[in-house]
Amino acid sequence: MPIKYVPYYPETIEGQAILNNVTRTQRVLRYRDNNKVHDHIRRGMPYYELEKIERVGNNSENMLIRGECISACAYLKDKGIKVDLVYIDPPFASGADYAKKIYLRRNPKLAEKIAKTEEELDIEEFRIFEEKMYGDIWNKEDYLNWMYENLMAIKSVMSEIGSIYVHLDWHIGHYVKVLMDEVFGEDNFRNEIVWCYTGPSRQTNDFPDKHDVIYRYSRSESYIFNFEKIKIPYVKLNTGKTRGIFKGEATLSEEGKIPEDWWSDITPVARLHATELLNYQTQKPEALLERIIKASSNESMIVADFFGGSGVTAKVANDLNRKFIHVDVGINSIQTTRDRLIAAGAEFDIYDIKDGVSLFRNPIQTMDKLKSLIKGLNAEPTLDSFWIGAINDSKIGLVPVYVPNLLDNGTKVLDIPMINSIINGAIPDLPDSVKKVIIYYVDIENEKDLNKFINDYNKTDMQIELRDLKEILDEAVINDEVDYELKKINNRFEIEFKSFISDRLIQNIDAYNQKKLLNSSISNLFNESIEGDGENGDVTKNKKPFKPIEISESGLELIELISLDCSNFSGVWKSDIELKIDKNGFIILNGKKTKELWNGKIISDKKPLRMKVRNIAGDESIIIF
Ligand SMILES: C[S@@+](CC[C@H](N)C(=O)[O-])C[C@H]1O[C@@H](n2cnc3c(N)ncnc32)[C@H](O)[C@@H]1O
Known part of the structure; x- marks a missing residue:
C-alpha cells in the first residue's frame, strides 16, 4: 500500500530557541538536489491501515489502539477526532530493557487434586520466566528526534482547550522541556510538577533519585483547570493551628488547598501492595491520574494516553466518566488494559494498526527474532553498527545487511533521504571487497523512484538489493x-x-x-x-x-x-x-x-x-x- 502522510503543524514558533543538534535537521540537510530539499518532518505522520479487531460493549468512542503513537495520531487527525487531555509516560531513555514476568498457570489436571483454598497455594510453586517488553536504550539525539515527532503528532490532535502532561525523569526530562517549549510555545507552559516518593534505593555516594517530573502545557491560553476538584486537606498542626493557609490562599476555601507543584502524597504502585498492582513494569498509580484528569478535563471529554502501558489513564478516565483513547505499541499493554477495563465494566473498541511490527508481541522481541529469520545472516564484527550483520555468499563474498530499527519509527520507511544516506554515508565506509548490500524495509515510499535514484546516484558498481521485511515476518508465524x-x-x-x-x-x-x-x-x-x-x-x-x-x-x-x-x-x-x-x-x-x-x-x-x-x-x- 502506498504510504499516505497526514500533515501536522509544521512551523516552529518564531523566536523560539530550539535544540539544533537533532537528527531531524541533519537528515534533511544531507539531501539537497537542484535546490530541492526533502523535508522529512514536514511530510507528517505515516498513515497505516487500521483494523477493528474487537468490540467490548457499545461505546465506540472509547478506543484501544495497538500501534505507535505517531500512527495513532495520524488516524485520529484523519478522522477529525480531537482529544482534550493527554497524559503520556513515554520511555524515559533510562538505558534499561523492560521485561514482563510470565507465570505458568496451574495445570487443571493437577489443580483438581488440591483443595480450593488460597492458603494452600504455596508461593514457591510459581513457575515464572521473563520476556522482554520494550527497550529504553537510546542515544539522546535519536530519542529527541523521535520525541519531537511524537509531540508534533500529539499536538495536531489536541483540541484548542486541551492540555498535555508529559511524565519523565532526570534522564531526559530537561531536554524534552526544551522541545515542548518549541512545540507548544513557552507561553503555554503551565507547570513542572515534581512527583516525590520514597522507596528502597541503592547506597551510593549521591542523593537517591526519588522524584519524577511531569511537564504540563496547554494547547492555547484557554484551558481547563478545575482547582475546586483537586483540593487536598490542610494539615492540622498539633498546636491546633492549620498549616498552609496564607493570605489569599485561605480565601479559596477553608476546606482545603490546591496541591503545590510538588506532590508527595501519592504512593508508587509497587509500594501500595494494592489490588491495583498489575504485572506491568513502570505502572503508575491511579491516584496520580485521578488528580491530573480531574484537574484538566470535564466529564464526557476525551482523555488520551499514547504510551498507555497498563492502562492506568484509560481506567481512571472511565471511572471519572470521561472518554478514553489508549495507544501502545506492545500487545501486552493492549491485553493488560483490555482485561483491566473489562473488570472495571468499561465499553470500548480495539484496533490494530497494520504497521508490520506486531508479530512477536512488541518491537523489541521482533528485533531479537529477526536476526534468526534472515537466512545465512551472521554477526560481522568488521562492519560498523549500521549493518545488522552479513551473509556470506560463496560467489561474491560478504554481503552486508541493513534492517530498519523497529523501535525507531524514523527508520522504518525507506525513502529517498534514507537511501541517499546509505549511498553517501554507509556504503563508502565498507571494505572495497564488498560487491553487494541488502537493504530491508518495512515500507517503501515509491520503489520506482528509489531505483531511479539508486541508478542515478550510486557511482560505485555496488549492487543494492531492496527487500521487504514483512515477507520474512509473515512466513515465520507458527500458531499454537x-x-x-x-x-x-x-x-x-x-x-x-x-x-x-x-x-x-x-x-x-x-x-x-x-x-x-x-x-x-x-x-x-x-x-x-x-x-x-x-x-x-x-x-x-x-x-x-x-x-x-x-x-x-x-x-x-x-x-x-x-x-x-x-x-x-x-x-x-x-x-x-x-x-x-x-x-x-x-x-x-x-x-x-x-x-x-x-x-x-x-x-x-x-x-x-x-x-x-x-x-x-x-x-x-x-x-x-
Ligand atoms: C513507561 S511505560 C507506560 C506505563 C504507563 N503509564 C502505566 O502506568 O502503566 C511506556 C509504554 O510506552 C510503550 N511504547 C514505547 N514506544 C512506543 C511508541 N512509539 N508508541 C506507543 N507506545 C510506545 C511501551 O510499550 C510501554 O508500554
Whole structure:
C-alpha cells in the first residue's frame, strides 16, 4: 500500500530557541538536489491501515489502539477526532530493557487434586520466566528526534482547550522541556510538577533519585483547570493551628488547598501492595491520574494516553466518566488494559494498526527474532553498527545487511533521504571487497523512484538489493495448537481442553532455562572460589539452585485466557463469554474474580461460533467451529 502522510503543524514558533543538534535537521540537510530539499518532518505522520479487531460493549468512542503513537495520531487527525487531555509516560531513555514476568498457570489436571483454598497455594510453586517488553536504550539525539515527532503528532490532535502532561525523569526530562517549549510555545507552559516518593534505593555516594517530573502545557491560553476538584486537606498542626493557609490562599476555601507543584502524597504502585498492582513494569498509580484528569478535563471529554502501558489513564478516565483513547505499541499493554477495563465494566473498541511490527508481541522481541529469520545472516564484527550483520555468499563474498530499527519509527520507511544516506554515508565506509548490500524495509515510499535514484546516484558498481521485511515476518508465524472436545450437554455447550502446544513459548522457555543454567553454573564456580571467604560466602550458600521450568505433556498451564464469540464467525471479535486464569489458577469469569480453580473446561449457554485462546505470553490463536 502506498504510504499516505497526514500533515501536522509544521512551523516552529518564531523566536523560539530550539535544540539544533537533532537528527531531524541533519537528515534533511544531507539531501539537497537542484535546490530541492526533502523535508522529512514536514511530510507528517505515516498513515497505516487500521483494523477493528474487537468490540467490548457499545461505546465506540472509547478506543484501544495497538500501534505507535505517531500512527495513532495520524488516524485520529484523519478522522477529525480531537482529544482534550493527554497524559503520556513515554520511555524515559533510562538505558534499561523492560521485561514482563510470565507465570505458568496451574495445570487443571493437577489443580483438581488440591483443595480450593488460597492458603494452600504455596508461593514457591510459581513457575515464572521473563520476556522482554520494550527497550529504553537510546542515544539522546535519536530519542529527541523521535520525541519531537511524537509531540508534533500529539499536538495536531489536541483540541484548542486541551492540555498535555508529559511524565519523565532526570534522564531526559530537561531536554524534552526544551522541545515542548518549541512545540507548544513557552507561553503555554503551565507547570513542572515534581512527583516525590520514597522507596528502597541503592547506597551510593549521591542523593537517591526519588522524584519524577511531569511537564504540563496547554494547547492555547484557554484551558481547563478545575482547582475546586483537586483540593487536598490542610494539615492540622498539633498546636491546633492549620498549616498552609496564607493570605489569599485561605480565601479559596477553608476546606482545603490546591496541591503545590510538588506532590508527595501519592504512593508508587509497587509500594501500595494494592489490588491495583498489575504485572506491568513502570505502572503508575491511579491516584496520580485521578488528580491530573480531574484537574484538566470535564466529564464526557476525551482523555488520551499514547504510551498507555497498563492502562492506568484509560481506567481512571472511565471511572471519572470521561472518554478514553489508549495507544501502545506492545500487545501486552493492549491485553493488560483490555482485561483491566473489562473488570472495571468499561465499553470500548480495539484496533490494530497494520504497521508490520506486531508479530512477536512488541518491537523489541521482533528485533531479537529477526536476526534468526534472515537466512545465512551472521554477526560481522568488521562492519560498523549500521549493518545488522552479513551473509556470506560463496560467489561474491560478504554481503552486508541493513534492517530498519523497529523501535525507531524514523527508520522504518525507506525513502529517498534514507537511501541517499546509505549511498553517501554507509556504503563508502565498507571494505572495497564488498560487491553487494541488502537493504530491508518495512515500507517503501515509491520503489520506482528509489531505483531511479539508486541508478542515478550510486557511482560505485555496488549492487543494492531492496527487500521487504514483512515477507520474512509473515512466513515465520507458527500458531499454537489447541486440542479440545466440544460437547452439548443439557442444552449447554462444553469445551474441554485436552492439550495446548505453543512452539513460541517452548522456544522462549528453553532459551530462558539455558540462560539461567549457564548463569548458575558460572555463579557456582564463583562460589567455590570464594567459599569460606567471610560474609560473601555465607550469603551465596543460601542461594537455591535454579530448577529448569518444565512444561507438562498437556501444556494446559500455558493458557491464560479463553474467549468464545457466539455472535460472529468472522470479522470484529465479540466476547460473549470469557474465562481468564489468574496466576494462582483461579478463574476470572467475564472480568469478575472467583475462587474457583480452572478445571480445563469452558461452558456456554449459547452455541460458540469461534474461540480465541491466549497463551501466557500474549499470543492469540483463533479456532472457528
Ligand atoms: C513507561 S511505560 C507506560 C506505563 C504507563 N503509564 C502505566 O502506568 O502503566 C511506556 C509504554 O510506552 C510503550 N511504547 C514505547 N514506544 C512506543 C511508541 N512509539 N508508541 C506507543 N507506545 C510506545 C511501551 O510499550 C510501554 O508500554
